[in-house]
Amino acid sequence: MKTLERLRRHPRLVDLLWTLPLFAYALVFMPTSLGPAAAGLPPDPFLLAMVFGLLTPLIWRRRWPRGVFAVIGLVSFAQWLAGVDPHVANVSVLVALYTVASRSTLRWALAAAAVSVFGFALPAFDGGQSFKSALNAMATVTVFVVAILIFGIYLRTRRAYLQSLEERALQAEQERDTQVRMAMAAERARIARELHDVIAHNVSVMVVQADGAAYAIDTDVERARNALETISTTGRLALGEMRRLLGVLRESDDTGSYTPQPGVGQLGELVEQVREAGLPLEFTVEGEQKELPQGLQLSVFRIVQEALTNTLKHAGPGASASVRLRYEDGGVEIHVRDDGHGTAEAENDGKGHGLAGMRERAALYGGTVRARPVPGGGFEVAVRLPAGEAVR
Known part of the structure; x- marks a missing residue:
């Protein structure tokens, strides 16, 4: 196999061999064309030059x-003009014809075939034999020429077909690599969004709790x-979720991708966490609860988490909030509202994704987000998500 590969890399050496x-x-049968050579005389110089010119x-x-076909054709024509009978070396005409048919266009292949038939016709009808014998010889030669022509065209077509298959395979491989890179970039963007939500929410809870602990450490130790x-x-939970998300980025360890993502079922735990942070919170669920896709459940959880994080950061002391989750035939609605005084800044506080992240998640499922200050104080976020697959 290695020998064949080496030979393919040196086609000229193969042709020489x-x-x-x-x-x-x-050279062995060359004396048969010249009577004197058969008696031990040296070969005729012209015939020797003709053999080298043909091969x-x-x-x-x-x-x-x-x-090459043109050179061999000219040498053969000179051979006919010199009156030398066809020789073993004239098989080079057929070899050259095959090469033209297998490596040139159909027009050149037909032209070479016509020249070959004409070249073989010259000695056939000029050799003193009967017209019928010459016609039979020409018919035989024509069959050989046509067969070689068809075989060469077939190989050229097959070579072009195999080359197109290789090009398509290479293109498919490149497209696959591009899709993989795009998927990796999208996954990293998703992980960045998840990390923002995890860190922003848990750090906000920790900051509120730390402020409360600092305030009460002298008066209320408990x-x-x-x-x-x-x-x-909260810190342990945040670290655990961060490890899970970052584990997806490790090429040698993909266990993180199999860890369950938070969904609607974890909203109760999120509400309790916010309540423990000191924010009075009312949580209600309306409508007949339905089984939602896991990706949509994750978006619901993250949207509620982000809205409550903004409340903790901006609502101020003494504020309260409410979360209402409503199931409908066409999807699910989320309504988060508080009665604080600083949440208007949540639209663009310059410190994170904020509501932009909510809109990205909603847009992924063709949903809508409405976020605005409430007259008289407070802020509300209303989101509607169709219960369908993500829009790609």
């Missing part, structure tokens, strides 16, 4: 197929202790 036996065969160009037949415990629990 298989042309050498033709040289030897032609030597075959070494370059793959590189210049039409040029309350300060509870706040510190909440900070510790």
Whole structure:
């Protein structure tokens, strides 16, 4: 197999190797065309030059197929003009014809075939034989020429077909690599969005609890202790979720991709966490609860989490909030509202994705987000998500 690969890389050497036996065969039988040579005389110089002129160009037949055919054709014509009978070396005409048919266009292949038939017709009808014999000889030669022509065209077509298959395979491989890179970029963007939501929410809870602990540490030790415990629990949860998300980025460890994502079922835990952070919160679910796609459940959870994070950051002391989740035939609605005084800044506080992240998640499912200050104080976020697959 390695030897064949080396030979394919050196086509001229291959042509030389298989042309050498033709040289030897032609030289051995060359004396039969000249009577004096059969008696031990040296071969005729013209006939020797003719053999080399017919066979030597075959070494370059793959590189210049039409040029080689032209040279061999001219040598053969000179042979006919000199009155030399057809020789073993004239098989080079058929080899050159095959090369043109397999490596040039159909027009050149037909032209070479016509020239070959005409070249073989010259000695056939000029050899003193009967017209019928010459016609039979020409019919036989024509069959050979047509067969070689068809075989060469077939190989050229097959070579072009195989080349197109290789190009398509290469293109498909490149497109696959591009799709993989795009999927990796989208996954990293998703992980960045998830990390923002996780860090923003949990750090906000920890900051609120730390402020409460600092305020109550001298007057209410038990309350300060509870706040510190909440900070510790929240920090552990945040670290665990961050490890899960970052684990997806590790090429050698893809276990993170199999860890369940938070969904609607974890909203109760989120509400309790916010309540423990000191924000009075009312949570209600309306309508007949339906089984939602996992990706949509994750978007619901993150939207509620982001809205409550903004409330913790901007609503101020003494504020309360409410979360209403409503199931409909066409999807699910989320309504988060608070009665604070600073949440208007949540639209673009310059510190994170904020409502832009909510809109990205909603747009992924063809949903809508409405976020605005409430007259008289407070802020509300209303989101509607169709219960369908993500819009790609």
